[in-house]
Amino acid sequence: YNAWCKEIVDGRTPTMFTPSDQILRGEVAKVVALTFGYPPVTSLDWTPYTDVDPSQDLSPYVLVLNQVGLLEGYENEEGGFDFDEAMTVSDIETLIERIVGGSVDLSAYSDNGSTVSRGRFIEFMDQYISD
Numbered sequence: 001y002n003a004w005c006k007e008i009v010d011g012r013t014p015t016m017f018t019p020s021d022q023i024l025r026g027e028v029a030k031v032v033a034l035t036f037g038y039p040p041v042t043s044l045d046w047t048p049y050t051d052v053d054p055s056q057d058l059s060p061y062v063l064v065l066n067q068v069g070l071l072e073g074y075e076n077e078e079g080g081f082d083f084d085e086a087m088t089v090s091d092i093e094t095l096i097e098r099i100v101g102g103s104v105d106l107s108a109y110s111d112n113g114s115t116v117s118r119g120r121f122i123e124f125m126d127q128y129i130s131d
Contacts, residue, residue, distance in 0.1 A: 019119025026058035
């Protein structure tokens with residue numbers, strides 16, 4: 001609820017949040033950037049990822065986390081970020097650990113051991129969202 005009120009998280013549609021869906025890489029970037037105060041990139045004329053269109057809603061958040069060295073794409077031939085792929089528990093833990101400078105354990109929030117639902121991710125992130 002706190003994340004929703006602060007516009008840190010959106011629904012997948014204007015009328016549905018879909019808390020049981022897996023949290024996607026682009027969504028994680030937005031929530032993390034806004035939670036920890038990383039301002040979205042405003043000049044979007046270039047992106048290091050072949051599959052990130054600067055006009056996409058989540059691009060500014062992916063790019064700011066990339067610019068400060070917190071988030072990377074996949075090291076594959078395509079050089080992509082894979083916005084719409086589920087982000088793994090270990091990738092989320094690594095990202096948050098880089099920011100907080102300590103160990104993070106997301107296992108209690110994982111639905112299947114490797115990924116996290118949108119609702120459970122927001123529940124986990126609520127500890128970092130200031131009132």
